[in-house]
Amino acid sequence: MKVTVVGAGAVGASCAEYIAIKNFASEVVLLDIKEDYAEGKAMDLMQTASLNGFDTKITGSTNDYAKTAGSDIAVITSGIPRKPGMTREELIGINAGIVKEVSSNIIKHSPDVIIIVVSNPMDTMTYLVHKTTNLPKNRIIGMGGALDSARFKYRLAEALEAPISDVDGMVIGGHSDKGMVPLTRLATRNSVLVSEFISDERLNQVAADTKVGGATLTKMLGTSAWYAPGAAVSGLVQAIACDQKKMFPCSTLLEGEYGLNDLCIGTPVILGRNGIEKIVEIELDENEKKQLHESAEGVKKTNGLLDL
Ligand SMILES: NC(=O)c1ccc[n+]([C@@H]2O[C@H](COP(=O)([O-])OP(=O)(O)OC[C@H]3O[C@@H](n4cnc5c(N)ncnc54)[C@H](O)[C@@H]3O)[C@@H](O)[C@H]2O)c1
Numbered sequence: 001m002k003v004t005v006v007g008a009g010a011v012g013a014s015c016a017e018y019i020a021i022k023n024f025a026s027e028v029v030l031l032d033i034k035e036d037y038a039e040g041k042a043m044d045l046m047q048t049a050s051l052n053g054f055d056t057k058i059t060g061s062t063n064d065y066a067k068t069a070g071s072d073i074a075v076i077t078s079g080i081p082r083k084p085g086m087t088r089e090e091l092i093g094i095n096a097g098i099v100k101e102v103s104s105n106i107i108k109h110s111p112d113v114i115i116i117v118v119s120n121p122m123d124t125m126t127y128l129v130h131k132t133t134n135l136p137k138n139r140i141i142g143m144g145g146a147l148d149s150a151r152f153k154y155r156l157a158e159a160l161e162a163p164i165s166d167v168d169g170m171v172i173g174g175h176s177d178k179g180m181v182p183l184t185r186l187a188t189r190n191s192v193l194v195s196e197f198i199s200d201e202r203l204n205q206v207a208a209d210t211k212v213g214g215a216t217l218t219k220m221l222g223t224s225a226w227y228a229p230g231a232a233v234s235g236l237v238q239a240i241a242c243d244q245k246k247m248f249p250c251s252t253l254l255e256g257e258y259g260l261n262d263l264c265i266g267t268p269v270i271l272g273r274n275g276i277e278k279i280v281e282i283e284l285d286e287n288e289k290k291q292l293h294e295s296a297e298g299v300k301k302t303n304g305l306l307d308l
């Protein structure tokens with residue numbers, strides 16, 4: 001299993017590290033445009049192999065896509081991250097050109113690849129890959145919901161004063177400060193609805209904190225987060241590489257599901273060796289449907305800024 005990670009910055013390197021530590025891929029190629037940068041990150045990571053006990057071979061490449069040839073999965077993290085006070089949507093001007101060029105280069109050398117889009121604004125970048133490549137829809141996946149759900153579980157555990165392994169929950173919708181839809185009604189602690197343990201007011205606070213999870217960290221760090229994003233991507237890569245049939249919320253092209261069309265937005269999907277093997281349509285209540293449709297309007301507005 002060969003995995004390419006384009007962008008050897010904070011998220012790309014973290015993602016490569018988690019993939020290697022989980023020890024399921026034979027090869028990870030890190031690629032960046034900065035001279036020697038990916039090679040340096042790859043060498044540093046390889047020097048952790050004996051310490052962390054993995055056999056994955058990590059190599060670096062300065063913009064040489066020939067080295068990515070025959071990749072089964074490619075992760076796109078190239079592009080600029082936001083600074084405190086910015087929205088993800090403001091990154092579109094620079095990142096759209098990068099994502100378009102990178103996805104085309106990847107496919108030239110790996111026609112059977114499954115692409116995972118991370119660069120922001122992620123739902124719109126995922127849609128851009130659909131519009132500008134001829135890959136089938138099951139092989140274009142946007143990563144956002146897996147990260148947002150991990151943040152939701154963190155906030156739920158905090159509110160419940162419970163270990164994170166006790167809680168379960170999912171965030172659907174757009175990967176944006178306003179567009180996320182944390183499914184508080186369905187969140188559980190050991191199969192018991194969390195509403196049995198905490199007030200509606202506290203649960204609303206959990207949802208609000210979850211939605212601004214990325215912005216909160218960006219303010220604290222001066223740039224956006226990387227550990228949880230890297231771990232979330234590695235989870236999707238592993239589910240595909242190991243044909244796990246695991247369910248994650250991912251950004252996927254909708255064609256009527258949830259009453260939505262012609263956009264990519266986060267919904268639960270089953271991931272296996274073919275990428276997105278199924279879009280799971282869950283029963284939403286009226287309020288959740290309204291939130292999802294409002295989120296979709298926001299994503300479509302951003303998609304409208306693309307030069308297609
Ligand atoms: N979807 C998510 O959940 C999620 C989570 C975190 C970050 N992000 C996004 O991921 C992106 C990367 O974030 P980061 O913190 O790693 O940024 P970073 O600046 O640390 O790394 C980005 C890297 O991309 C490289 N790059 C730029 N143009 C390139 C090109 N044409 N080809 C190859 N490499 C190129 C840069 O040289 C840099 O090393 C940002 O857009 C950020 O908003 C998304």
Ligand SMILES: O=C(O)C[C@H](O)C(=O)O
Pocket residue numbers: 081082088120147175213214215218224225229
């Ligand atoms: O917040 C960001 O801009 C980066 C990423 O989308 C995140 O949620 O951490």
